[in-house]
Amino acid sequence: MFLKNMFFYLIIKLSATASAQDADFTYNGFAAAKLRLDGIAEITPNGLLRLTDTRLQDKGHAFHPPPVSFRNSTSGKALSFSTSFIFAIVPRYPDLFGHGLAFVLAHSVDLSYALPSQYMGLFNANNSNSSNQIVAIEFDTNMNPEFGDIDNNHVGIDVSSPRSVNSSHAAYFTNDNGAGFKNLSLVSGKPIQAWIEYSHMDGLLNVTLAPIDIPKPVVPCLSSNVNLSSLISDYMYVGFSSSVGTFKTSHYILGWSFKLNGRAQALDFSRLPSLPHTPSKSSIESWKIGLPIILAILLLLIIIIGTIFLVKRKIKFREVFEDWELEYGPQRFSYKDLFLATKGFTDQQLLGAGGFGSVYKGVLPKTDIQVAVKQVSHESRQGMREFIAEIVSIGRLSHRNLVRLLGYCRRKGELLLVYEFMPNGSLDKFLFNQPQFMLSWEQRFQIIKGVASALYYLHEGWEQVVVHRDIKASNILLDDQMNGRLGDFGLARLYDHGTDPQTTHVVGTLGYLAPELTKISKPTTSTDVFAFGGFLLEVACGRRPIEIRASEEDVVLVDKVLECWKAGTILEARDPNLGNEYILEEMEMVLKLGLLCSHPNCSFRPTMWLVVRILERDAPLPGMSEDFWSAEISAMGEGGFDNIGMSDSSLLTMSACSPSTMESLPLTSG
Template identity: 35%
Template sequence: MEGLFGKLHLVLLILSSSIFTVSTRTISFEFDSITPDAYSNFTLLGSSAISNGALQITPDTLNSGFIRNKSGRIMYNKPFELWEESSNSSPGWVASFTTTFVVNLFSLANVSRGEGLAFVIAPDLNMPSNSEGQYLGLTNSTTDGNVSNHLIAIELDTAKQEFDPDDSHIGLNINSVRSNWTESNIAITSSYMSMNNMVKDYVKQSSYLGFSASTGKDAQLNAVRKWSLTLNTNQGNNDSFAWKKITIGVVVPSLLLLIVCVASVGYYLHKKRASDDPVILGVLKRLPGTPREFKFNDLKNATNNFDEKLKLGQGGFGVVFKGIIHKENIEVAVKKFSRESMKGKDDFLAELTIINRLRHKNLVQLLGWCYKQGMLLLVYEYMPNGSLDCHLFGGPEKILSWENRCKIILGVASALHYLHNEYDQKVLHRDLKASNIMLDSELNARLGDFGLARALENGKTSYAELGGVAGTLGYIAPECFLTGKASRDSDIYGFGAVVLEVMCGQRPWTKIAGFQALVDWVWSLYREGRILEAMDERIGNNYVLVEAERLLLLGLACSHPLAKDRPKSQVLLQMISGSLPIPYIPLFKPAFLWPTVDSTDDETLTRTTGQMSKPSSSCA
């Protein structure tokens, strides 16, 4: 089998508020690993089973004939009280719950996928017959759309029907498989929706929670690997009911929010005007391995109220300030996201989702976060030597020695290898450039600024960027402009631009000797046997000839116009050390050809917006 979407983390929150004083009864469970012992907690319907450490909503088998045209449900076998009507003796209430689950959706290699999986709120422990195919185990041709169904489902649809927007989308379904709301591209990193007062209108007071799925003429495996749920039953305090009713006189409606997060990253597409979004705060607190939460006042004091004099740098996603946490006497770098819109929150959560568990000596370490008064902040360890960009193009006191340049290139290569091959998810940085490479007190390279980074699901090799190309001019691989896809190969192209920048002391977009870009000039010198003339004049002859030539050639190899001819990140360290030779580089720079033949680029993940950074930087 091959991975279709790999692991999909889904967080579903139904939030409710009341004007009344409430007492809360909490019900919770967590199935971090699902074993046959879990049978006692679930009711299995249709073709479902528990095997291989997961809830197999449809059959888990390689027999493609057997897994077609199946449907199933697995429901937690105890009902939940979700609401109570108001009366003379009770103000009424709507329960709130948070549920998180990890699903695996797999399709047969080279076979169309179908049909999908759904999280469902249902009135009972029954499943309609003939609910395979487009009906996702929810309804059938007779019952679909009936108000008596009393069900709400969040579908992860993987096959297009005549009523669907496309073949990969998220949908909100009420009593029908014809979604009331959809968000295209099921692999988007996040999305959410809201509806007022819908819970009481559509579902039974006592309902069951679980999952349904189906296959049709095309098939896939639909499994839930982990599931946790916390439900709070808010019940009115009758003693204070009348007083509250008189003095407040306003009701905050129920709100249904759906948040979908893939691996490493969170994105939000909806716009809210509230200064502090409780959903975002909840997501931050629930991220696995999340660093500490800093107090806003501590960061405000540390940066002298974000004093411009303490600004370390500025980019498309925010401004970075130096700060001192006086209580702990530690220096930090505080990144303040510049956009107060929901898109700014997208960037914030995308960055935090990726980096909160990254651990490598050549990555800038995230220390914590803060979300207060609508302001989004990330706190990093402070890099006393600033960015590589500032040393390459700063004053004479910042000239990097040959040894330090080699160490920096080696460090960046090591970080890239970790992101591409050693971390539990494959991570694309997508914005490799000198201003995103920080230097610690010993001038070791620390790759930072993960505002454009994205995690690839298992089995995927590239990430599609619709509506724009992510990255910075001069560092973006040529194929990205046509395909909109970022891949490990495009990260390698960015690395090649950095290598040439470090060796030559020139920016990638520099027009030099009649050439429009640095790489073209270096390639011409290589063709004429004069490649060492490209070396940065600021270090004179203080470098090792053999090593310098090898690194310049590596920069060209990584800058190859054809992605398939660039070296892979897992061999960069050996090439830098000389234990592996540099790949063959033609004397004349090859033309970029489209379509390119790229055997590694077999699947893509998609999102809805792009970001291109301007080639600029700021040095303290």
């Protein structure tokens, strides 16, 4: 084993030594070089390293083949290095050019994730691959405001991001004191010398530029303190990267030298390859004459494209509007206002999504009122006129525990419902999946009473009966005072007091649907009470009515609570996150009331009028008897509760499935 370990140690040591030896190299032209190339990078027949050619929207990379050992094995600090190279950027047209090139230190040469154009072939919209450490000295020929570029002719230091940590205008200095400032155009098409030097003693990174016929200036173009030790790995690849966008530009490297812990060898100008022939002055003059003509054509194209854009924009905001909707003018929102309010219905504005649509946050442009906009498909909806009439009627509801429906908009296959915006979002995020902020029992009980009051108002306190049909924690929204407010009336149905509701499609959420809906398909106030029972249990227990990921015996919440009640330990079903911070009598009342409202036989569910009285302690909670409950369920042929005992036997035959209001009956508590 000792010999085996020694063998691997020697292999690693020899590899590190070989990398260090390879870290001193000079290329006076690249005809015989064995560089690692990818993208559109290539070596021309005369020995030029051409990173990009006349292709558009592309990138090229060239790296010295073995990685370089950049750290001191004892101190772990980055080593000093020096590199010198000569480059040329040759645009196809004098004033239209690509995006420049960069000298690169990279942990990996796999840059497949990188984009061309302003990303230099090194980064992407997410900056870069988080596993690839990159330090680049960019010679940037485009100004990109999104990256904080200072101009379109600058040198910058990039650290794993296209946004430079420091940058300077491309220039050189003829005097030792930096007074003789000379501008240097990176896209002149002429060879330019570049020196990059890093000192591990003071962490100073210097970048110096000069034309090819000028000796190296004493004063660098860019000098910055950079702690490379924290930015690079033990081994890094060194090389170049370049990219182009919509304008053809060639990026060349004529020669390159590099050395660790010393000064890079000077390049031999006599051995450097020549650049391709550049356009003559006469051709440039011809271009200047033709440019105004091209600009005129471009202007005409802009006018045409602008006209097409305006026409498409008008079509984009076109709404569905019929004559019968004129009477709903105040409740009708324009699609353009809602599009602007939600910033185009972007993902950043998305508040939530479910089976019946997505909800977006918005600020109305004319009033600065915050709203929530829900998108609902209405392609296959029948009776749209009647449905809109119901929506407008619901907009007239007024109760402190209801989220107000402000209006609607119709466009193509979309129906948009506009609600008040509730800043604290939906109740479910405070109950499930380990919430960051947990509601106290006092807050939960107040929310329960508020929702019960709102539901009683919908069933009995307004001019028509409103059946909500989708009561659940995710549709209970919290205002800035954490008051519970019932929202999302997209599935609600209205009918007159004393009349029979129409049969409709069964809609709602699994776990909240009353069993009789599968038989009669008529939403009633009693089916709302059933859903409210599930809501009571999920608030008290801190879990959803149905959780597929729970253990087999705990999948259905009402069954879990029922078993605890039968065992005489109903309080064990409470939310364990509450600890002992709750009022025993209130918790027991809510759990039992949840079971009562969730009764599978609609005849035995209380009305919301009675529920409100129980919660306010104005009426006793009906007592529950296991034997009688079991007999009732056995007769129905359905699973559920075992028994419930009530003093007035007339209640057993009364059809609470009908929409008529259940009269208050005295209930025993024994």
